[in-house]
Amino acid sequence: MSRTLQAPVTVAFDYTRSTGPVLGRFLTGLRDGVVVAGRTSDGEIVVPPPEYDPVTHAQLDDFVEVAAEGSVVSWTWVPEPVKGQPLDRPFAFALVLLDGATRTLLHALDVPTPDAVSTGMRVRVRWAGERVGAITDIACFEPADGSAAGAGGAGGAGGTEPLAVPDPVTGVITPVSLDYVYAASPEESAFYRGLAEGRIVGQRCPSCGKVYVPPRAACPTDGTPTTDEVEVSHSGTVTTFCIVNVPFLGQRITPPYVSAYVLLDGADIAVLHLILDIPADQVRMGMRVKAVWKPREEWGTTIENISHFAPTGEPDADFDSYRHHL
Ligand SMILES: [Zn+2]
Structure with a gap:
């Protein structure tokens, strides 16, 4: 392999x-x-x-x-x-x-x-x-x-x-069209292989303790190589988001819909994904959401194994809990 x-x-x-x-x-x-x-x-x-x-x-x-x-x-x-x-x-x-x-x-x-x-x-x-x-x-x-x-x-x-x-x-x-081959780093490859097993894998910086998802080869804050693999939660908090109103080439969802940064519990950096199962104008900062996975037989080594994020119904997170991650 x-x-x-x-x-x-x-x-x-x-x-x-x-x-x-x-x-x-x-x-x-x-x-x-x-x-x-x-x-x-x-x-x-x-x-x-x-x-x-x-x-x-x-x-x-x-x-x-x-x-x-x-x-x-x-x-x-x-x-x-x-x-x-x-x-x-x-x-x-x-x-x-x-x-x-x-x-x-x-x-x-x-x-x-x-x-x-x-x-x-x-x-x-x-x-x-x-x-x-x-x-x-x-x-x-x-x-x-x-x-x-x-x-x-x-x-x-x-x-x-x-x-x-x-x-x-x-x-x-x-x-205008550009075809290229994206080569994932060893750390990203671990992330994508984790997704193929239904896990969301990050890495913790041994120096400052921050957890990055997907993992980078080195901590962007202090440059320390990140080697400690950690699994983070499938639930998190919407930090910032935008409502997509404009149709574009290759779009798979009819606008309006929400693309949001989700700070997964246990991570220190947000991931970008879709927020569905709720009207676009009801999505808000601090909203608690969870990953909705596609049926297992459709999984590959891709972030698309997660179909979207959906509201958990929990009370919104306090602003202080994510203010440093905006
Ligand atoms: Zn660090």
Whole structure:
């Protein structure tokens, strides 16, 4: 058995961003099948257009359309794409100088092997099947084979009847996600293994006597290594709390609900958990609560073995009993 535990963790959040007039113009162009560049004060044609002129710092408002076709200036091979990259098979990232531009655009180039890429090769935009006004409207670049008749992208826009002009793009939703492996320390591993046995395990500092749950490797107060394992009560006192009113990605409980710090009896530091089985507006500082465990067959080595904390019905704790633990 390994000494420590580890577990995969994903942190994900959707950003809703306003694009502003410059990137909005660029993204509106992509949705409509054209590549919009910005002309800077020193005559560069830049894709995507910068929001401010790099020399004068004035807001950029000189836009020009460039071709959806160009030449590879530089590239690198991606043999093992990771989640979220433009293609799920090996591909090249290429700096592409679109015809009409003077600065390159970085994007994926769909070719089967590195032998199929070369500096100077002609490539063109492969548009996404459904364009929504995002950088992903350019699915990737593909070899143009030197035979493309007319600019591929501009043709797409020109072939559309100019009936209703859709509104300009003013916002995008950008999902942000990070996968990582959390490696627990030996002390935390003991805590999680305790949870798998229905116990809440902390460690006492041999110097100042404080009990930490979950245990740290060293006492945060005096730095002494904490080695004495102690089991703490499943009951405790709400010290501080917040009422969660806002929905968010991955939320499993319908708001409003309470997330609280609970000072377990025998511990000197509070743990954060849910307070349920009571209306959110009745939770209060000093309220006595106890851990409600999930059915044993659902247990793992996780704090989620404890479903939530619920009121015990005891009288509230005196403020003095937890004032030093806020
Ligand atoms: Zn200490």
